[in-house]
Amino acid sequence: MFENAHDLYKSKEWKNLLQTLKLERVNESGKLLCEYCGEEIVKAYDCIGHHKIPLNNSNVNDYNISLNPDNIMLIHFKCHNAVHHRFGYELPKKVYIVYGSPCAGKSTWVESMGTADDLIIDIDKIWECISFCDKYNKPRKLQQNIFETRNCLIDQVKMRLGNWQNAFIVGTYPLKMERQRLADKLGAELIYIDCDKEICLSRAKDENWKKYINEWFESFQE
Known part of the structure; x- marks a missing residue:
């Protein structure tokens, strides 16, 4: 049942x-x-x-x-x-957690799928929105504010606050328990953007991002 x-x-x-x-x-x-x-x-x-x-x-x-x-x-x-x-x-409100390696194409896919009625919570875009930094520059001194902003929006999604149709939460989420816990909390569907490591590395803008990609593939759990 x-x-x-x-x-x-x-x-x-x-x-x-x-x-x-x-x-x-x-x-x-x-x-x-x-x-x-x-x-x-x-x-x-x-x-x-x-x-x-x-x-x-x-x-x-x-x-x-x-x-x-x-x-x-x-x-x-x-x-x-x-x-x-x-x-x-x-349609009832639907929530999707879109995850995968840095530079896998998560944001690009969401932008191609979303409409003006949808809510997008993308950590990279939050960095750009509330700081003077682009998404490839993430100083530690701003991390708490960035993550609290994201968490506030995620809480709104949990309560289904607003008139949005779909909510897309974009992040790397390499750990199975972490992303499943969030999916259960939000009643969300998990969407894995599968991309080869070599392709992700070729898209990286600098050595720091290549490091993030290598670390993600080392820690990723199916």
């Missing part, structure tokens, strides 16, 4: 069903195509299971709706928002 839709999305039943559908719905060329726009879904984190009959707390335990393959479309993350806006569905 699921208490709400969020419980379903965290469940093994849902994750196993999505994995099965991804395998079953590849075309003859081995590509998985978005069932909304028809373009290829390249990255695993960009594939969303969309319920044709909208899921809510009243029907979440009706498996003919919640876990019925015929009621589920595999579509791009951005297409998911488009589907709901097009058909006027009222």
Whole structure:
């Protein structure tokens, strides 16, 4: 029994069903195509299971709706928002924790997915917003203020304060327990931006950032 839709999305039943559908719905060329726009879904984190009959707390335990393959479309993350806006569905507030190595492309992905109705809590952008430093310059004397600003915004997300539609929390979060604890606290979905270490290093602006990248890959827990 699921208490709400969020419980379903965290469940093994849902994750196993999505994995099965991804395998079953590849075309003859081995590509998985978005069932909304028809373009290829390249990255695993960009594939969303969309319920044709909208899921809510009243029907979440009706498996003919919640876990019925015929009621589920595999579509791009951005297409998911488009589907709901097009058909006027009222989406509940959703929270995503987007994590990965420095220079993996987390902020770039979020900016390509978000809309004007979404809230973005990006530690690098906070550095730029409330200091004279760019995101590659992080003096220790400012760290407490930066982190307290981020924590204040995260508390607002926890209380669902405001009229935002989606909240994206962007950070490195290499430790499994740390990011899972935050996800449980916020009722959030974890999205891992997977990027090869060599690519991240090639994007680094200076030696300090190369050091951060190497340290992240040493401490990262799947």
